[in-house]
Amino acid sequence: MQKVLSFLKYLFFLGIGVFLVWWSLHKIPEENWPEFKQAIRTARYWILLPVFFILIGSHLLRAQRWRMLMQPLGYKPRLINTFFAVMIGYLANLAVPRLGEVLKCTLLARYEKVPADKLVGTIVAERAFDVVFLAIIFLLTLILQYEIVSHYYASLVNKLFVNNGTVSIRRILIFIVAIIMAILGLRWYLSRYKHKGFVISIKKIFKGIAQGLVSVKYLQNKGQFIIASAGIWILYIAGTWLGFYATRGTESLGVDVAISALAFGSIGMIITPGGFGSYALLVALILTRNHIPNEIALANGNLQWFAQFIIVLLVGFLSLGLLPYFNKHSTIHESNHNHSAEDVQT
Numbered sequence: 001m002q003k004v005l006s007f008l009k010y011l012f013f014l015g016i017g018v019f020l021v022w023w024s025l026h027k028i029p030e031e032n033w034p035e036f037k038q039a040i041r042t043a044r045y046w047i048l049l050p051v052f053f054i055l056i057g058s059h060l061l062r063a064q065r066w067r068m069l070m071q072p073l074g075y076k077p078r079l080i081n082t083f084f085a086v087m088i089g090y091l092a093n094l095a096v097p098r099l100g101e102v103l104k105c106t107l108l109a110r111y112e113k114v115p116a117d118k119l120v121g122t123i124v125a126e127r128a129f130d131v132v133f134l135a136i137i138f139l140l141t142l143i144l145q146y147e148i149v150s151h152y153y154a155s156l157v158n159k160l161f162v163n164n165g166t167v168s169i170r171r172i173l174i175f176i177v178a179i180i181m182a183i184l185g186l187r188w189y190l191s192r193y194k195h196k197g198f199v200i201s202i203k204k205i206f207k208g209i210a211q212g213l214v215s216v217k218y219l220q221n222k223g224q225f226i227i228a229s230a231g232i233w234i235l236y237i238a239g240t241w242l243g244f245y246a247t248r249g250t251e252s253l254g255v256d257v258a259i260s261a262l263a264f265g266s267i268g269m270i271i272t273p274g275g276f277g278s279y280a281l282l283v284a285l286i287l288t289r290n291h292i293p294n295e296i297a298l299a300n301g302n303l304q305w306f307a308q309f310i311i312v313l314l315v316g317f318l319s320l321g322l323l324p325y326f327n328k329h330s331t332i333h334e335s336n337h338n339h340s341a342e343d344v345q346t
Contacts (some may be wrong), residue, residue, distance in 0.1 A: 039247050039299035045248045048307045051239045054309050058235035062126075064088055065228040069122040070114065071216040077112035080326060084319040085111075091316025094274045094309075111327050133233050134266055135305035141263045148289045237260055243304040249296045250287065261286045265304070274312075279305045 035149050063083040085107045089100030109116035177227060219225050241258035244250040261283045268279035278300035287297035 003093045005015045021271070035293065036295035036299055039249070039296045040303075042248055042301070043246050043303055045246070047051075047242060048310075049302075051242050051307050052236050052311055054239040054242065054310065058232045058239070058317065059083065059086055059090075059315075061228050061235065063230045065225060066122060068219060068221065068225050068228065069125050070119070070336075071220055073114075074119055075112070075114045075118075077108055077114055081111050082321065084323040084326070087312070087319040088323070090299060090312045094312060094316075097273050107323065111323065119199065128271060129229050134263070137233060137237075137259060137263045138264070141260045142196070145290075148260070148286075233262075238299060239302065239307075240265070243307065244300065244304050247296055250292055251286070253292070257286065257290050260290075261304075261305040274309060275305055279308075318327045 042200050048075030060079075060083055063079060063086045066086065067077060067079060067082050086105040088107060089138060091100070092103045093100035103122065105116045108114050108119065182255040237255065239260050240262045241253075241255050244253045246257065263278050264282040265275070268282040269275040271278040280298060283301035284297035286292065287300060288294050292300075
């Protein structure tokens with residue numbers, strides 16, 4: 001039953017992705033379709049090559065950071081095996097969300113003799129720091145693109161609280177009452193059904209994030225861990241910024257726009273499997289707010305998503321083949337070394 005529910009959940013979010021693709025393309029006026037096709041046709045696809053290496057660098061840093069989290073447990077897996085496991089995990093997540101986290105722990109346990117159950121805590125710690133750095137990215141977005149972000153929120157506030165050009169006190173009061181009722185209702189639900197599986201899961205998530213953040217104090221090289229974590233997101237920003245050069249009309253956008261696009265695009269990666277549909281749409285939203293025509297913004301958002309998708313697909317499948325191959329040769333080498341040592345002793 002659990003597998004059926006997981007499959008239906010996956011289909012639901014995949015369906016959202018398909019809808020977002022259709023909806024975003026449907027938003028392009030018929031007279032602007034030639035510009036969208038032209039942007040795709042004349043894109044600088046060679047830009048995907050340096051973006052490829054930048055994102056591979058971020059994945060290597062992620063593998064190295066994961067190794068650091070294992071050191072307090074007494075394990076030092078090889079970087080190459082950890083990298084392969086990370087990429088296979090990303091590949092699995094394209095098919096079934098969160099399967100990758102389980103699979104990469106299982107693979108590393110098999111090839112590096114690290115107990116899989118002990119790796120679960122390291123995954124939680126990783127996610128906790130990703131949440132922190134994503135929050136920093138959003139804070140930078142608010143600082144660097146204040147006018148654009150504030151204008152967006154101002155228009156949202158106007159739709160909610162302004163009626164016929166004047167502020168509606170009635171709407172504001174309804175909104176405040178609704179927020180208070182929602183908070184009280186949530187507190188009642190968590191208290192009333194604290195033994196329910198869903199509530200326990202929510203509490204475990206928040207507890208896990210807190211424990212993950214605290215776990216860094218046990219690391220031998222705390223500074224290196226923070227640098228690696230920051231480096232992952234810096235490379236994400238660099239890849240997004242370089243990706244602007246892929247389409248004509250977006251090459252003049254700066255790092256500040258790249259940070260905003262990364263912030264909203266990261267949310268898209270969470271909403272649908274692999275960010276299908278949602279990533280391009282949210283990146284395009286930021287680009288249009290920065291005075292890029294919608295059809296060009298969508299073209300760039302789709303190309304940026306496609307670059308990440310291809311990297312995971314290619315390197316993930318390569319890792320599937322190289323992981324057993326690499327370890328087979330390592331095993332043979334270790335076996336020969338052991339036999340040589342025995343011969344010497346004899």
